[in-house]
Amino acid sequence: MHLLNKRNRWYPYKFCSVPLRLTLDLLQTALPVFLAACPSARPPHMLDILLKGGLNLSHFVAADVAICVTTGRPLLCRYHVPWSLDLCNEFMEKVENQGSQWLFGIPDQFILLIGYIDGLVKNATAAGITVDSGLLAQIEDDVRRIQVSPCESNDPSLVARMAVQQCWREAVIVYLMALGGAHALDPRVGPRRDS
Template sequence: MNELVLDRRIESNTLPFLVNGFASWSTLFIFETTQIIPVVARHILRSRSFDPQTRQIMLLIFNTSLAISRTKDYSLPQFTTLQRQIDRSPARDPSPRRYGVTRELALATMEHSHQFISMLFKVGSFASVLSVMDLYAPVFRRACPECSEGLVNLRRCLTTLDVQLKYYASLDDLLSLITHRPMFLRYTLDFLSPQEEPIMKSNKGTGLRWMYGVPDQLMFTLAKMNGLFEDFGNRVDPETIQELEQEIAACRPVVSIGSGEDPIMNLGRIMVQEAWTMAARVYLYMGLCGANSLDVREVKVWNVFMRRLGGVKSRRHPDSFLVYPIAIPQLVP
């Protein structure tokens, strides 16, 4: 007798399909799934109150996630259908504020952007990712609580419960590091209150470490470096360079510790976070100081990292998250 399969067209079966799609996607493409499970669980439970169109987009997202996790053929009809649905959103309007778009509508427009863009990384070109980020930039800015004349506070973005804002700001930061192009927006790094400073510096999972393995505190340092590189190029003063060195050195790897955690996997996760720290040092010396690859500081950073990497057992996950940080030393001008 053949196994019975749930009919995904029935509304009451939505939850099992969403859970299955997320599980398939996360095991391959999310750095640390245990950190995102509560966020996804809240989102999935909220789906019961979503309108039919939103529920349809959610199903498309998870169907596409399932398809991507099962094949290397990235000419997927599911993704094409999803892209058409996303294209109908106000994100295609380059000036949302001009037409009176409220912050609530902008947030709703960004609702699925993080899922769509993260999949685009797998099935699209790098240029297509940058293009979509550019399209979302004015919508993201409208969705942020700061007044239009001020800068977006990156610390507020990375501590918000709105994961779509958290994702956009973090990716804006990382794409600037990888491509050496200006960020789509400029950010302020001011602490919102004295009580928040120790929380931010504790690396307790306020940002997107669970997605790409970048230590949370390092994300703020990278944003500061991006702004300095845009403003001063490789002519940053020595005092600022020394401060940045200290900030990078203070970024420690963080892993989840529990009875169900694989210690070998945790060692791999530590290496990914170390790789991002190494990339930040390379960016500091080659980008902001103008050093070349033969600079003694560069050679020391690279040699230390390669020795540590050689002592860790290779495996697909989380090794796939090493691609970008290891490539950065080859990309820095």
Template sequence: MIEASQLNDDVDESEGLEEIQAAAIGFLSLDRTTESNGLPFILQAYATWLSHFTFEPLRIINLARNDTLRSYVSGEECRQIMNMMAENVHEVTRSAAYNPVQSSSFSTTQAMLQRRLIEARTRIGTPGKPSHDSIRPLLTSPSKWISLMSKVGSLSSLLDFMQLVAPVFRRACPDPLERLVNLPALFATLDVTLQYYSTADVLLSVLTGRPMFFRYDVYFTPTVPESCFFLVDAPGARWAYGVPDRLVMTFAQMNALFEDFGPHVPTQVVDELEQEINSMKPIIAPSTEPIVVVGRMVVQECWFLAALIYLYMGLSGDNSTDIRVANVRTRFMKLLASVRPRRNPDSFLVLPMTILGVAVNDWDERDMIRRRMLGVSECTRPGRMGNDLVRILDNVWSKRHPIVWSDLRQAYWEVAGV
């Protein structure tokens, strides 16, 4: 059983909670008995969430603070939603045993967000359609809710909510509706809500084998060159999951190829993607904590190796015993063994470890992956996406033949119904 305190055990060794809260709250008073101090407590809740559940909280805190301030002054209904979401965050971060089914705040918040999204979907489907600038603010709270659901909700409930958000997201993007959303251009903006949704869309497609909600244009332009995504302070959503933004674009391309060709992508294309992935390097922001630097490097390296497993098994049809897969698996397991089990970085390794699991044949290695995943509180509790992923790997490993990529897709359907 994971104790509630374990949710907090690594915060002091990542970006300090006090530092993050200071950046979010600033000079604002924290006297909750004063009605006018609702804003500081919302900021405190979001700062606590970022410190627990994001890869680079200090990198995003100022944008999150400004976004919160804009939303807070935009209307009473927005403030009501923000207060309810803050209450949910306080409940989640106080105890690893939090259960959304038993939380009236969770169900009330979700119902209000769903109603607003349905209203927005109606607006964008009527004559005189609103501009993307007027639609974009409607995604602020849903994007935060997607983040929360990825930690406390099931995979199927997360995908259902993202499906509801999808047409609103597309209308909020600046690209003309007859064209694909350009991912580099989207990542080059300061719009965190659009970046977060598109990143989640791409990564969930990699994990589940389901088509993305949208296909994306991944071509660079003179105004948004590839080089800008190799910078430490590069735009994008690396702060959230720890996936380098340049790799997210490659994943989007791979997802589209997999949808078109399955495991029979032309060899030349596979070779080009292999070269592209192998050329990528971790992008590490400075930190005063060496353990943070090492953890962030390991997370990004593991994502590069997960991309190669997806390339070989998903797009090329290799099975778990093929030599290319075996070589990557060996590198991945050594990298995983190089850092001791802790919530940070293990909570950011759950997704790439799920991909690694498809390539593992040895039961000792499988047990190591399973134990690392179950060391993360979200993976221990039934009804959460993390626990879904553990059970999905158990299903994959129950197959007696060498594992193929389609076993993972079948497991998602059998275990999670997605």
């Protein structure tokens, strides 16, 4: 855990200021430490980590998800990820702890959903099938209905934070469309990409 603490102290700066290859190497190096620090459940339970796993574990998960979405690579490890809109309410109840939202701008609800989507992709690939289009439509509807804890502040940068949250919502929808086989020039992707 000491190694994870040390890594997380400098990680926010490195995440934004070093080449992507070094960030990927840092995450890959930290993976065994993360797995050893997780409670005994295998695969690690993403919901439990985000809600009560502590700062270090939740930041690792958030960084893994952020890199997954921005690079298109799968998550570093397989997580157990349940999904329902009701689970999102649990994040709304922990208003005093903004989770990974303050560091990466990604609300924990979207981190959980991306983890769930990644699991769907891995399961479908392993079975040689595609993900059910009805399930994809339901998830897309869920993305629109997810409520994110508002940042309570008089700080003028609040507008920028809210814009970042909305950008992550759009990124999740585009990520989901890619799962459904949509490409960058697909008419459904264009408006999301350009917004």
